[in-house]
Amino acid sequence: MRKSAIYKYLVFLGILLIYPLFSNSSWLAIGTTFIIYSIVALSQDIVLGKAGMFDMGHAMFFGIGAYISAIMNTVFNIPILWAIPVVVLISAIISVLMAMPTIHLRGDYLLVVTIGFNIIFQQVIKNNVFGLTGGPNGIFGIERPSLFGFEFSSDLSVYYLAFFVLILILIMIKNLETSAVGRAFHYLRLDNLAAQCVGINTRFYRLFAFALGASIASIAGVLFAIQYTVISPESFNLMQSILFFTIVIVGGMSSIPGVLLGTFLMFVLPEIFRDFNTYRYLVFGVMMILTMILRPRGIIPKKFGIIPKYLLKDK
Amino acid sequence: MYIFIQQVINGLTIGSIFALIALGYTMVYGTMKFINFAHGDLVALSAFVGLTIYTTVVSSFSNSIIAILISLIITIVIISIIGYLLERIAYRPLRKAPRLSAVVSALGAGMVFQNAIMLIWGPNPHYYPADIIPNKIWHFGDSVISLIQILILLLSFFIMIGLYILVNKTRTGRAIRAAAINQDAARLMGINVDAIIVIIFALGSTLGAVGGMFLGMFYRGITFNMGWNYGISAFVAAIIGGIGNIPGAMLGGIFLGLFNSLIAGYISSTWADAFTYILLILILIFKPTGILGERVAEKV
Amino acid sequence: MELLKIENLTKIFGGLVAVDHLSFSVKKGQIYGIIGPNGAGKTTVFNCLTGIYKPEEGTVIWKGKDITNYPPDKIANLGIVRTFQTIRLFSDMCVAENIMSGRNQISKQHWYHGLIHTPFSKRDEKKNWLKVKEIMELMNLQDYATELTKNLPYGHQRRVEIARALATEPELIVLDEPAAGLNGHETLDLTNLIFKLRDMGFTILLIEHDMNLVMNVTDYITVVNFGEKICEGTPEIVQNDPAVIEAYLGKEDADDEGDEDEN
Ligand SMILES: Nc1ncnc2c1ncn2[C@@H]1O[C@H](COP(=O)(O)OP(=O)(O)OP(=O)(O)O)[C@@H](O)[C@H]1O
Ligand SMILES: [Mg+2]
Numbered sequence: 001m002r003k004s005a006i007y008k009y010l011v012f013l014g015i016l017l018i019y020p021l022f023s024n025s026s027w028l029a030i031g032t033t034f035i036i037y038s039i040v041a042l043s044q045d046i047v048l049g050k051a052g053m054f055d056m057g058h059a060m061f062f063g064i065g066a067y068i069s070a071i072m073n074t075v076f077n078i079p080i081l082w083a084i085p086v087v088v089l090i091s092a093i094i095s096v097l098m099a100m101p102t103i104h105l106r107g108d109y110l111l112v113v114t115i116g117f118n119i120i121f122q123q124v125i126k127n128n129v130f131g132l133t134g135g136p137n138g139i140f141g142i143e144r145p146s147l148f149g150f151e152f153s154s155d156l157s158v159y160y161l162a163f164f165v166l167i168l169i170l171i172m173i174k175n176l177e178t179s180a181v182g183r184a185f186h187y188l189r190l191d192n193l194a195a196q197c198v199g200i201n202t203r204f205y206r207l208f209a210f211a212l213g214a215s216i217a218s219i220a221g222v223l224f225a226i227q228y229t230v231i232s233p234e235s236f237n238l239m240q241s242i243l244f245f246t247i248v249i250v251g252g253m254s255s256i257p258g259v260l261l262g263t264f265l266m267f268v269l270p271e272i273f274r275d276f277n278t279y280r281y282l283v284f285g286v287m288m289i290l291t292m293i294l295r296p297r298g299i300i301p302k303k304f305g306i307i308p309k310y311l312l313k314d315k
Numbered sequence: 316m317y318i319f320i321q322q323v324i325n326g327l328t329i330g331s332i333f334a335l336i337a338l339g340y341t342m343v344y345g346t347m348k349f350i351n352f353a354h355g356d357l358v359a360l361s362a363f364v365g366l367t368i369y370t371t372v373v374s375s376f377s378n379s380i381i382a383i384l385i386s387l388i389i390t391i392v393i394i395s396i397i398g399y400l401l402e403r404i405a406y407r408p409l410r411k412a413p414r415l416s417a418v419v420s421a422l423g424a425g426m427v428f429q430n431a432i433m434l435i436w437g438p439n440p441h442y443y444p445a446d447i448i449p450n451k452i453w454h455f456g457d458s459v460i461s462l463i464q465i466l467i468l469l470l471s472f473f474i475m476i477g478l479y480i481l482v483n484k485t486r487t488g489r490a491i492r493a494a495a496i497n498q499d500a501a502r503l504m505g506i507n508v509d510a511i512i513v514i515i516f517a518l519g520s521t522l523g524a525v526g527g528m529f530l531g532m533f534y535r536g537i538t539f540n541m542g543w544n545y546g547i548s549a550f551v552a553a554i555i556g557g558i559g560n561i562p563g564a565m566l567g568g569i570f571l572g573l574f575n576s577l578i579a580g581y582i583s584s585t586w587a588d589a590f591t592y593i594l595l596i597l598i599l600i601f602k603p604t605g606i607l608g609e610r611v612a613e614k615v
Numbered sequence: 616m617e618l619l620k621i622e623n624l625t626k627i628f629g630g631l632v633a634v635d636h637l638s639f640s641v642k643k644g645q646i647y648g649i650i651g652p653n654g655a656g657k658t659t660v661f662n663c664l665t666g667i668y669k670p671e672e673g674t675v676i677w678k679g680k681d682i683t684n685y686p687p688d689k690i691a692n693l694g695i696v697r698t699f700q701t702i703r704l705f706s707d708m709c710v711a712e713n714i715m716s717g718r719n720q721i722s723k724q725h726w727y728h729g730l731i732h733t734p735f736s737k738r739d740e741k742k743n744w745l746k747v748k749e750i751m752e753l754m755n756l757q758d759y760a761t762e763l764t765k766n767l768p769y770g771h772q773r774r775v776e777i778a779r780a781l782a783t784e785p786e787l788i789v790l791d792e793p794a795a796g797l798n799g800h801e802t803l804d805l806t807n808l809i810f811k812l813r814d815m816g817f818t819i820l821l822i823e824h825d826m827n828l829v830m831n832v833t834d835y836i837t838v839v840n841f842g843e844k845i846c847e848g849t850p851e852i853v854q855n856d857p858a859v860i861e862a863y864l865g866k867e868d869a870d871d872e873g874d875e876d877e878n
Contacts, residue, residue, distance in 0.1 A: 054415070101600045102596065102599065102600060104603070105599060105603055106603070106604075107414075108344075108350060108554075108558065109554065109599055109603065109604070111350070112550070112551065112554050112595065112599075113595070113596055113599060115547070115592075116551075116592030116593075116595050116596050117592070117596075119588050119589070119592050120588075120589045120592050120593065122588075123585070123586060123588055123589040124589070126585075127585055127586065172730050172731070175728075175729065175730060175731060175732050176729045176730065178732075178740065179724060179728050179729040179732070179736065179740070180718075180719050180722040180724040180728070180729070180739075180740075180743075181724065181726055181728065181729030182729055183712070183715060183716065183719065184719055186705070186708065186712075187705055187716045187719070190705040190706065190707055190708065191703050191704075191705055193667065193687070193703065194699070194703040194704070194705065194716075195705075195716065196666075196686070196687040196688045196691070197665060197667075197687050197688075197691055197696065197697055197699075198691055198696060198716050198717045198719065198720070198779060198780070198782075198783050199688050199691035199692040199696070199717075199719065199720035199783055200688055200716070200719050200720060201688045201720075202688065208726055212729075212730075238547075242422060245419075246419050246422060249415050249416065249418070249419045250419060253415075278430075278433075278434060279430075279434070281426055281429075281430045282426070282427055282430040282431060282434065284423075284426060285423040285424065285425070285426030285427035285429075285430065286423070286427060287423070288419055288420065288422065288423025288426065289404070289405045289420045289423040289424060289427075292409060292412070292416040292417070292419050292420040292423070293405075293408045293409060293420070296409060296412030296413060296416040297412075297413060297416070304707055304708045304709055304712060304763060305708070305709035305711075305712070305761040305762070305763055306761075307709065307711045307712065307744070307760065307761060308740075308741070308744050310741075310744070310745070310748075311711055311744055311745075311747065311748050311751075311760055312760060312761070
């Protein structure tokens with residue numbers, strides 16, 4: 001990684017680190033949700049931005065994480081952090097089962113299929129299947145976790161828990177960028193056929209991208225359940241999926257700073273302008289159009305051509 | 316049996332409205348290869364504009380049917396102009412951009428429409444008057460069909476025939492089809508592709524405006540955020556028929572309307588959406604470009 | 616020894632028989648040419664051979680094994696790699712990244728190395744990048760390592776495509792009109808490159824319209840017209856065959872022929 005890039009990340013993380021000092025409880029909650037949404041958006045970016053699959057139903061996996069962990073916690077009294085491996089496994093399996101028969105579909109068809117899965121998921125949780133999902137009201141009374149005797153009971157501790165997970169995810173995505181798997185995603189997005197013709201099993205990598213994106217989103221879902229201790233269907237509906245989708249396109253596909261900035265603009269900014277309730281989404285729509293016209297590849301587009309130093313000829 | 320006939324009548328009615336709206340998606344997709352997500356909200360806007368015009372003009376006419384037709388025409392003109400502006404402002408600058416940028420621009424435009432409706436007409440539902448069309452019904456055994464349903468079915472039928480003739484039998488239609496197959500080649504053959512795109516948006520908006528007013532007349536209640544739901548259904552109809560394919564959108568609309576209303580009649584309405592999307596996913600798994608298919612050929 | 620054997624290959628598009636019961640075989644170490652007028656079906660043969668199209672009839676045999684209907688990635692991993700008539704690079708990426716794509720399947724990294732790096736995966740990464748460097752030096756591309764390929768001139772793009780193919784460590788390199796769009800100087804370089812690759816032990820199968828180049832470099836030629844083989848043999852035999860002259864050389868200058876009239 002370039003030095004200047006490292007500094008930028010350190011500044012960003014530094015701001016997040018000291019942010020709670022300057023915020024009241026409602027702004028702390030917005031900060032926590034910002035971090036959680038950033039994780040979801042980064043996972044959406046793996047599927048949409050890196051592997052180029054038009055997934056407009058990503059909130060479903062966010063929801064699967066939240067619901068499964070909430071059910072495990074409230075019905076079976078399992079500490080919620082223990083739910084994480086289960087949640088990751090289940091959402092990876094569900095995403096692969098969903099993707100196997102549909103992944104070969106061309107862009108826009110895949111887009112409606114993923115919208116469809118999201119809507120089916122909504123009906124499942126709203127109709128209270130097996131009496132577990134609580135219907136339209138959702139699930140209440142989710143317990144905050146504890147780890148090695150430390151109770152994450154305060155909102156502040158939940159903020160730092162989410163912050164910690166964000167750092168892990170960021171490191172992981174950085175690793176992805178400098179690995180054969182991560183490059184394979186870019187190759188198959190840019191030209192699937194050419195990628196196949198140099199021997200890349202693009203189908204495998206597409207499925208892997210889907211599973212990875214789904215798993216990370218589901219971890220964010222667990223954090224969301226921990227933060228609010230109450231979850232309900234609207235937090236995972238199609239509108240949310242569209243939000244995550246838009247974040248990636250507006251910020252810049254497969255660009256980490258772009259996705260983080262996108263999350264800020266699309267989620268935090270409207271919160272700041274909450275007082276202008278009636279006009280804010282009108283202005284917001286106009287901003288979306290303007291951003292795309294002025295920056296069609298996103299606000300901070302991904303830069304390619306960053307290769308290890310030892311490849312460069314000494315100049 | 317009577318449930319069946321009743322649901323078929325209802326399904327055909329709502330299906331032909333879906334078809335009108337689906338045509339707007341499919342025609343834009345055919346030439347510009349992107350999903351115009353703002354179309355549903357434009358349809359909602361039409362429902363509001365139509366109602367407002369109707370309530371202003373109705374007192375000057377003795378017959379409410381004439382008032383409806385006049386309002387329909389004025390609404391079509393207004394919505395076509397808005398459709399044109401939408402293309403001009405939000406989509407034309409993005410012709411050369413990545414396709415997803417245009418999709419996001421469309422989502423933004425949809426948000427603008429939706430919130431504009433809310434600012435102008437308020438967040439509460441508005442209602443088309445009950446007597447807008449004489450409340451006549453006919454009985455077939457136990458099932459009924461109303462005058463409004465007959466009107467919707469007939470008008471949609473004629474509009475679609477008209478569109479079919481326009482696209483298949485006229486010079487403009489040929490240009491539309493040529494631009495859909497290959498814009499660059501069409502341009503080289505002297506077709507003014509920009510003009511074709513304007514025509515497509517005007518036509519799509521016209522059909523959407525009719526669809527929007529029909530929705531209001533049939534269901535009566537209209538809300539600022541209704542466009543999204545109907546838009547998504549119509550869009551699914553377009554996909555089922557094979558997006559970009561004009562007869563496909565008509566067929567897909569009717570098919571989806573029938574399917575929805577039979578599911579609601581026989582199985583359950585709380586699961587109707589889930590069934591619709593399961594059907595859609597199954598269709599795409601077995602026919603990856605919809606029932607009537609889409610024209611695409613990648614040469615290597 | 617026969618490396619690649621194509622038997623009775625037939626590909627039909629709608630009603631059009633693009634390739635019609637075509638057979639030929641390529642020996643190890645050969646530079647094998649396929650020529651024929653525009654639309655003869657040459658590219659279609661390559662597409663069937665590399666798994667992009669499924670032939671209606673016929674077999675593709677690679678080192679004695681039937682590989683007909685294998686998917687493209689599997690075929691590439693067996694050692695057959697191609698370039699495209701219309702260049703297909705990862706155009707938003709730089710030269711080195713493009714070439715690195717050829718190393719993707721050779722890399723020993725597992726899926727979890729995408730998430731967590733280990734000393735092993737770091738070594739593997741470095742080894743593959745160094746191989747890319749080696750190939751860039753071979754292809755004289757090192758000055759453009761970080762240049763995005765969409766910004767490169769045409770001739771360089773062709774070289775990057777060949778470099779990417781080489782990175783997969785293939786046995787058979789399939790080149791679809793490698794000289795198309797090159798100037799005289801670049802074509803000369805290409806000729807030398809093809810000889811060099813042969814000397815390095817690669818077998819080469821190429822389609823080319825540039826008759827000078829074909830007659831110069833190939834050991835053996837098959838001539839295709841309307842999907843059928845009309846002649847085969849050494850360049851001398853082919854050049855003097857009346858059927859070829861009529862179908863092909865007679866119709867056009869023996870010299871150079873563009874491929875502008877692609878549809
Ligand atoms: N995907 C396809 N669908 C339909 N027809 C095709 C397809 N690919 C090729 N063809 C047709 O098959 C015939 C052979 O095409 P091909 O590209 O193999 O010719 P070629 O010998 O490579 O010609 P050129 O020298 O111009 O590259 C042509 O008539 C072409 O139009
Ligand atoms: Mg060819």
